[in-house]
Amino acid sequence: MTHTETKPALINGVNVEALLGAREAFEAAPKAAEFTWKATSEWKGGVHTRTEMNKFSGLGEEQSRSKTFTIDTDHPEIFAAPDAAPTPTEIVLAGLAGCLTAGIASVAENRGIRLRSVRATLEGDMHLYGILGVDPSTRNGFSAVRVNYDIDADASHEEIEALVAQSQKRSAVFDIFTNPTNVFVTVT
Known part of the structure; x- marks a missing residue:
């Protein structure tokens, strides 16, 4: 007879088992839990700025995502701006x-x-x-x-x-x- 392990069904799409496992691992290795989040912004003109996020440090070393995320910021027209972003x-x-x-x-x-x-x-x-x-x-x-x-x-x-x-x-x-x-x- 073969034993197959079944994973619990996720009711809201959150893998709590993995989160609790990470918690236990960090309790055993506190330095690994020290993270630094990073963002780099560039002025685009007027009051428009573009910020990129990809790299961070954690688990004792530099990390990078498979994708770079960007967020633009600007101001509404009532502030004499083009309203290109939030x-x-x-x-x-x-x-x-x-x-x-x-x-x-x-x-x-x-x-x-x-x-x-x-x-x-x-x-x-x-x-x-x-x-x-x-x-x-x-x-x-x-x-x-x-x-x-x-x-x-x-x-x-x-x-x-x-x-x-x-x-x-x-x-x-x-x-x-x-x-x-x-x-x-x-x-x-």
């Missing part, structure tokens, strides 16, 4: 949405909760007096960010709230938003 602040909101939503899918998979749909609406409040130098006491960045989730899942409202809470607890981008980060800017 603003950098919109990309930041997209990063928060993507990170939290990935976490929700991962936690749901781990808890055996089938997701039918997950939709996030994000809003970030910003007063332009800071950016434009009208009032130096006005913050340049967001004064508040609101994330509203509409989730349809085989779970109670409380279980869905718990998914979202666990996602916030594990989200790198949520942490970046809610905790100060040292940023060092140099000119070469």
Whole structure:
């Protein structure tokens, strides 16, 4: 009689078994868990910038993807710009949405909760007096960010709230938003 190993079916498309395996491996080799994410941008003219992402370091060495990703940023016409791409602040909101939503899918998979749909609406409040130098006491960045989730899942409202809470607890981008980060800017 032959023994065949069956892999558990993924209900939301997240391989939690692999994630938990990575967690165990990183616990055994903490230096391998130290990652540096990289992006390189180039000014295209006006307020249009193109940023490429491919290389990063992790697992103790330099890594590169099989594909280079690009994100363009620009500003709307009301700022006398061509509106060729989203603003950098919109990309930041997209990063928060993507990170939290990935976490929700991962936690749901781990808890055996089938997701039918997950939709996030994000809003970030910003007063332009800071950016434009009208009032130096006005913050340049967001004064508040609101994330509203509409989730349809085989779970109670409380279980869905718990998914979202666990996602916030594990989200790198949520942490970046809610905790100060040292940023060092140099000119070469």
